[in-house]
Amino acid sequence: MSMVIPSRAAPSFSFKGEITEDQRRFFEEYGFIAFRKVFGPDEVEIIREEARELTRRTLRGEIASDKRDDLLPPGTDESGNPYLHRLPYFTHFCERSSFAIQRGNLDSIGFGLLGGEAWRLHDTMGGAIWQLKSGGRGSYSSIDWHLDFPEDHPLVPVVSVGIYLDDSAYENGALVVVPSSHRYPPSRLPPTPLALEARAGDVLCHAHNIFHSSGPSPAGTQRATLYLYYCGGPYPGARLPFAGEESKKGIRALFQPAAGRSEVEHA
C-alpha cells in the first residue's frame, strides 16, 4: 500500500556512488541522513522475496539456532499464519540481496559516513538484520527512545544504514530522531523530535548514538527495513551473539506492543 508522504520534510540527498563532502558534513552535524530512490522497485522486490523465503526456512527449522532471532517472538497475521519480526544474518543467507547491495555500492555509504577504517557486520553479532514492524496481534507497535550502542560497545562508532522496503510515514510508525542528539546532551526541556519519512527504496542512515524511536503502527499495517551496520571499532571475531542475555532483556523492553496490550504477546 502506498502511503501519502508530505513533500516538505528534512533535507534528503541523492546517492551517486560515493558520499560527498556536503553529505558527510550533514551527517556529522545531525546524526542522520536520508537518500532517496537508492534502490528501484525490482531490487526492493528481490529483498522482499528473499525475506519471505528466509522466514519460511526459519519457521521450518532449517536455520541454526545461533543464526535465528531470539529477541522477539513470532507474530501472527490476520489469517493466523506466523511471521517473524527479525531475520539476522540476512546477507549471509540471501545471496541476491547481497548482490543488489554490492551492485548499489551501498558499502560506500557506510564507509563514507564513518570515514577512516570501517567494516560491515556480516557474520557476527547478528550481521545484517531484516526487521518488520507491524501493528498486528502478537507484534510490537513502537520502539521506545534509545541509543543503538552505548559508547563503550566494542563496535562503535557504528552507522546504521536502513534500506526501506515499504513506505514509511508518520502515520505508520516512521523513524523519529532528535537531530544532533549524538553530539549534545539533553537540555532542561524535552527534545524536539523529527519524523523521517521514506518511500520503499530509500535509504535512511543514523549514528549509533543518536536518540531515536519509532512511532506506533496502526493495526493491519507492516513495514520492513533491512539494516546494515557499518562499524569503526575493531572486528570482534566471527559468530559472536547479538548481545548478552542481560542486554537482551533491556532491548526487548524497547519494543512496545500496540495500545491496550501489556506486552508483545507470544503467538
Add this chain to the structure above:
Amino acid sequence: MPSDRAISILASLFELDTLMGVSKQRRQALLRALVDLVSEEDDDMAQELLAIAALHPDPDVRAATLEIPRSRPGHDSNQRIVSWAVQDPDESVAAGAARIAADRRMGETTSDLLSVTGRCPDTVRYGSDIPATVCDHIQTSALRLLIDTPAGREALLNLPTPLAADPNAIVNNEGMVHVLEGTLDPAVGAEHLPGWFPNEFLENTSPWEVEEFWIDIEPVTNAEYDEFVEAIESTGHIFCHPDEPADKLHRRTFVNDERFSQGDPVVGIDWYDAYGYASWKGKSLPTEDEWERAARGDSGLIFPWGNESSSDNVRGAEATFARAYSDRKEWEDHMASVDFQAIDQLTLPAKALPDNVSPFGALGMSGNAWEWTSTRFLDRMEIEPHFGTLYPVETIGDWSAYLSIKGGSWSSIADLLSPAFRVKRHIFSRSPEVSFRCVRRT
C-alpha cells in the same frame, strides 16, 4: 536619604520574597509598618516601597497595599494601588480591589476592570457571562456601578479596538508590494548558480504553492527599528513573542556604530527582535517560501534581476572589500582575516542599488544583509520557539532553534547571494549581517 524605617521595611519585603520562615505575627507587623510608612510619607522612597509591595510575588503583600485606600480615603496613591490590584491574577487581591473601587465609586478603575472582564459592555450591562467565582460577581457588580460614573462612561466610549476586529480599520500597505499566489520551485534555475557551494538540497526540494501576500519593498531600517524600541518602553512587551526571555532587551547592537546609518537595513537584532517589530507593525516575518518567491518571481530567477550574477547590483564581499575572489578558498581565507572594526562601510540603504530589484518590486533581496524568516531550517516547518526559559548557550545543540536566513550579506559571495540559497542561523544570534523585512498576509 531614606529613613531607617524605610530601609528596614525594604529589607523585610525582600525577606518576605522567600515566603519561608516568617511567622504570621512578624508578617503582619511588617505589612502594618509598610502601610503606615506609605500612608504617612510621600517621598520617592515611600513610592518605591509601594511599587515593590504592589508587584511583590507574595499575594498577601500585594493585598496589604489595599489597606491604604481602605484606611486613607484621600490618599494620593489610592487610584494607582487599586488600578494595579484590580488586575491582579490572584483573586484574594483582585476582589478586594474591585470592592474598594465600587465602594468609593472610583470611575477611573473602569478601564482596568474592563480589561479583566473582557471589554464587553453588553456583558456588563446584561450579565450574559457566567460568573464562576465570588470574585467574578464582585467585579461584575463593581463594573455595573462604575459605568454610571463620568469616568466610567468615558472608558466605555474609548475601548481599544484591535486592528483585526475593527471593520473600519484601514490596512496600510504603504511601502509594500503585492506578491500574487503562485508556485515556488526552488530547483528551477539551479544550473545558473555559480557552484561555489554545494546545492544538492535544491534537487530534492519539491515545488510548493505559496498564497498571495504583501512584502516590504525594503528591509526594515535602523530608524524604523529604533522607533519600535522606543515605543515598547511605554507599551511594554505586549507585541513581543510570548516565548522571548523575560528580561529581553530589544535595543539593537551597533546602535552607537556610526557606520550603520539610519537608512540602512537594521542589523544586530535576533529573531525575537525581528518578530517583535513585525508584530508591532501589525505584520509578520515571512516564511522562507514567501521570501524566496518575492525575490525570484514567477519564473524562478536565480538572482532578483536575472540568472547572471552581477557585482554591480549587489552589496557582497567583492563590493565591500573592492576585490575579486578567484575561488571559495581565497574568499574564506580572506574572511577569516578580516578586521571588522577596520571596514569603513558595511551595509547600504537598499535604494542605493536600484537594479537589485525583484520581479515583484522588492529591493535589496540579494546581498547587503541576510534576512530572517519564520522557517525552521532543518525541516522547513514554521518555527515553534520554546527557548525563553533557557540561556542561549543551552540551546546551541537544539536543531529546532535554527531558522533559515536568505539573501546573503556584505560579506557573501557567489551562490550565497542567490535567493535560492539557504543557510541557518540560531534564534538568539545577533549579527552585523542579518536583517529582516515583514509581510502582511491577505
